[in-house]
Amino acid sequence: MASTEGFAAVFYSEPSVLGLLANVISAFLICLQNFSSAHTGIRPEGVENILAGVHLILIGGLSQILAGFLAFRKYDHLGGSAFLAFAALWSSYGATRIISGAYPSLNNTNLVSENATHLLSTYATSPSINHTAVAGLVAYILISFILSFCSATVNYIMPFVFGAITLTLVFEAVALFGQWALIVSGILELIIVVCGLYGAVTLLFKGITQRYVLPGFGNPLFNVLLLGSANKSSSKTTGPEKKKNTKYAEPMALSNLCDTISPFIFAFYSFGYMKTFYVGAVWVSIISICQLFSSFYSYLRNDAYYTTKFGFHSLYWLVISWEEFILTVFIRTENVQQSRMGMIGDWFFLATACMLFFMSFNMDTLEVIQNSAFILLTISTIHQIPIRGAYIFFGVSCSLYSGISLYATFASLINSIGEKALIPIGVQVTSSSTLQSVLMSVKSILMRTKNIPSGTTSEISDALFYICNGLAALSAIQGTSNDNTRQHLTIPSVLIPGAIFQLYVCRIQVQRGRKFGSILPFCYAAIWATWTWLRMAGHLLNINTWNDEGFTEGSVAFLVVNVFLMILASYFNLVLLCLTIVMEVLIICFLLFTVENLPGPLEIVMLSIFSAICLYGATASLANCIFGKDLIMMGPPLLKAGMSKKDTEDPPPCVCPRSYRTSGLRTIADLLNAGAVCGVPTDTVYALGASCKHPEAIEKIYQIKDRPQEKPICIFISNLDQLRAASPPFSPLLWEFMGNVYPGGIGCIVKKGEWLKKLGVGAGYDRVGTKDSIMIRVPDQTVMVHLIDMTGPLAITSANPSGEADSTHHDMVISRLGHKLEGVLCDGESNEVVASTVVNCMKIDESGISILREGCVPVAKVMQIFERVKNGAV
Numbered sequence: 001m002a003s004t005e006g007f008a009a010v011f012y013s014e015p016s017v018l019g020l021l022a023n024v025i026s027a028f029l030i031c032l033q034n035f036s037s038a039h040t041g042i043r044p045e046g047v048e049n050i051l052a053g054v055h056l057i058l059i060g061g062l063s064q065i066l067a068g069f070l071a072f073r074k075y076d077h078l079g080g081s082a083f084l085a086f087a088a089l090w091s092s093y094g095a096t097r098i099i100s101g102a103y104p105s106l107n108n109t110n111l112v113s114e115n116a117t118h119l120l121s122t123y124a125t126s127p128s129i130n131h132t133a134v135a136g137l138v139a140y141i142l143i144s145f146i147l148s149f150c151s152a153t154v155n156y157i158m159p160f161v162f163g164a165i166t167l168t169l170v171f172e173a174v175a176l177f178g179q180w181a182l183i184v185s186g187i188l189e190l191i192i193v194v195c196g197l198y199g200a201v202t203l204l205f206k207g208i209t210q211r212y213v214l215p216g217f218g219n220p221l222f223n224v225l226l227l228g229s230a231n232k233s234s235s236k237t238t239g240p241e242k243k244k245n246t247k248y249a250e251p252m253a254l255s256n257l258c259d260t261i262s263p264f265i266f267a268f269y270s271f272g273y274m275k276t277f278y279v280g281a282v283w284v285s286i287i288s289i290c291q292l293f294s295s296f297y298s299y300l301r302n303d304a305y306y307t308t309k310f311g312f313h314s315l316y317w318l319v320i321s322w323e324e325f326i327l328t329v330f331i332r333t334e335n336v337q338q339s340r341m342g343m344i345g346d347w348f349f350l351a352t353a354c355m356l357f358f359m360s361f362n363m364d365t366l367e368v369i370q371n372s373a374f375i376l377l378t379i380s381t382i383h384q385i386p387i388r389g390a391y392i393f394f395g396v397s398c399s400l401y402s403g404i405s406l407y408a409t410f411a412s413l414i415n416s417i418g419e420k421a422l423i424p425i426g427v428q429v430t431s432s433s434t435l436q437s438v439l440m441s442v443k444s445i446l447m448r449t450k451n452i453p454s455g456t457t458s459e460i461s462d463a464l465f466y467i468c469n470g471l472a473a474l475s476a477i478q479g480t481s482n483d484n485t486r487q488h489l490t491i492p493s494v495l496i497p498g499a500i501f502q503l504y505v506c507r508i509q510v511q512r513g514r515k516f517g518s519i520l521p522f523c524y525a526a527i528w529a530t531w532t533w534l535r536m537a538g539h540l541l542n543i544n545t546w547n548d549e550g551f552t553e554g555s556v557a558f559l560v561v562n563v564f565l566m567i568l569a570s571y572f573n574l575v576l577l578c579l580t581i582v583m584e585v586l587i588i589c590f591l592l593f594t595v596e597n598l599p600g601p602l603e604i605v606m607l608s609i610f611s612a613i614c615l616y617g618a619t620a621s622l623a624n625c626i627f628g629k630d631l632i633m634m635g636p637p638l639l640k641a642g643m644s645k646k647d648t649e650d651p652p653p654c655v656c657p658r659s660y661r662t663s664g665l666r667t668i669a670d671l672l673n674a675g676a677v678c679g680v681p682t683d684t685v686y687a688l689g690a691s692c693k694h695p696e697a698i699e700k701i702y703q704i705k706d707r708p709q710e711k712p713i714c715i716f717i718s719n720l721d722q723l724r725a726a727s728p729p730f731s732p733l734l735w736e737f738m739g740n741v742y743p744g745g746i747g748c749i750v751k752k753g754e755w756l757k758k759l760g761v762g763a764g765y766d767r768v769g770t771k772d773s774i775m776i777r778v779p780d781q782t783v784m785v786h787l788i789d790m791t792g793p794l795a796i797t798s799a800n801p802s803g804e805a806d807s808t809h810h811d812m813v814i815s816r817l818g819h820k821l822e823g824v825l826c827d828g829e830s831n832e833v834v835a836s837t838v839v840n841c842m843k844i845d846e847s848g849i850s851i852l853r854e855g856c857v858p859v860a861k862v863m864q865i866f867e868r869v870k871n872g873a874v
Helices: 002-013 016-040 046-073 077-102 114-119 134-151 158-175 181-209 252-270 278-300 304-329 336-341 346-359 365-380 387-418 432-446 462-477 484-512 515-535 550-569 574-594 600-627 662-673 695-705 720-725 732-741 755-759 762-767 782-791 810-820 859-873
Strands: 678-680 687-691 714-716 746-751 773-777 794-798 837-840 850-853
Touching (some): 016 046, 016 158, 077 252, 077 278, 077 387, 134 387, 158 181, 278 484, 346 365, 346 462, 432 600, 462 574, 662 678, 687 695, 720 732, 732 746, 837 859, 850 859
Antiparallel strands (some): 678 687, 687 794
């Protein structure tokens, strides 16, 4: 059992093992098919293609998604972005094979509808499904090349894997037009297999042994700093100061590469290289889901701006792609232009893009340029533009935006890896204080005549909630007519943001723990889904209001539910209350439609008011959340809860003082000095601490955690001078190394001796470390240092049940172990997501150091410090 848990833990500590294996198996599968096709001269068809596609989705797609998730959790900027990007690649390629296998006739017949032929008459015949995948392959070639280059700054195995993937995609694209390229592609896929297997084995051994057994990782092909630091004026520090967050990797590069691929595919389509958007919709949908993950990780990083931006972009690409899919595959009418003229939903995209553009003015120049290009993109998709010119305009806009996003992908990856602005991103356009002053001036004008209460602070996901509902409402206006073509095109504009995307909003609201906040988007998702079902897709499913009374009964149920939502909204703010009131009127309109007595103008007016409220709510909630102030009024709650939060909370199972209070620090120190075991914050993750003066307390730690007795416990001291006073027999090299790594997230294992008693270990001498060695660490955290000064050296181990994940918040310690502890010193979120790096210094003078466990400090950095110290000592 222990070995199984240890093996599974390897994938958590080294998610690149899973990511590399997913690429290996996927490449090997394609390799076999390519060699078979080259030998027989017949491409795989039917069931063989379907099975290959399913395997690619399950192995190359889903497995690599898990690897990407774990890489983001491990603060791996490159690995998280690369694995999720390649997951989208293999999934898209697999979906293409499934479509090709399930509908073989589509590869040889003209799929172009009469309308699509009218729109795009560049070619006389339509290319096959496989040929339409060329756009996606070319886009991924660019992304793979950037990933392979960036990986060269990290190690020298992944560049060969990612580089081979780049060349493979080149010849896979060529092979769609000439079978000779299948052999070259197969050979390159064998290189992926060999290099990927070696890399996976290397990381597997490293995860098991906690040191590099085989070469390839830990040393880059070239130092990222060789790219040269950008001008100081373009440094990230010129922008708004960001709180350091080491819990999750930055998702900016992932979203930027998604913003590269989607417009690139659309550019191919708009310029006539793809006759239908049959396969293109699948590729864009998959990469848009990938972009949604970047929004989610921005949310986990408490970044309101990027949560909204990335989610909004994902929503935009999904809606536009499925509009084009319906237009080119299902609609067979010459009156498309006339029908499109009445569609106004895309104006909400433009308004939201302008709002994000304004909110980005306190960021770097590249961000502002990218947002301005996105505004141009939203303008090009407004349906009131004549259809022939619209596609050329859209194609040019997509090309421009794809190029900017490609540069942003490269810049965000390199700058994240180097942790400084190595690639120029421009200066900060305006200061945060200036932008806040502009917003405050608008608020002051509105409040000049009346003393209007400002309202309440917004949550991170609120802006996305308003955007989803606003877009669905404005798009629903275009579906109120009896024009079947317009109703067809309206389906994705209402269903995707109103129902599907609001489920994502509901999910992240649950993540935050806002119970009412998750109910509201869930209920409104059901309302918009029902609206789409009956109003726009009903005639496709032969649903008529006069023979199906279920919709009438459902409308009444929605009316009752929304009344309760109105009551709950009155506890939040005035904007949300107005939104629920207007929704009540909209549900009444829906009810009147089911009984065939709806006045059309009333519904259009209410949908317009609803979308206007949503646009204001999105702007206000985003601005207030970005700056943490009530800059734009949302109105106060009309009702206030009778009970305070303190009245409803259960008492904690142990003493839980706050770390910022001197009295709280003294309380925990008194408990530790009396022989208690307490949860304490460190500069990495939360830990269990016991005084070294009380061996029974150290023994109790083993019982609390169910920790195996053979695993030693380290000690924390407050500073290196405390260690020097004990006069341990350390060599000058060891002293110099400790001087360079203390204080910080590196623990040094040294020889044990009687000097520990001089240090203040006392009676706990036999219960800390092993018989011959002890790990010592000096934390880089003021709270912990002051606590150690009050208690003496502390025996420390991570505050989690043995075998489970580390605790990164005091709430986790309290909920998991609070009933077994005497106290927990509460300090909020931990600074790191993993524990310290453990370095064996027992033979530092003879054979150097060895890494027993890689933690928050990378092995490469530790070795760099040691080499510098060693060369300096020599």
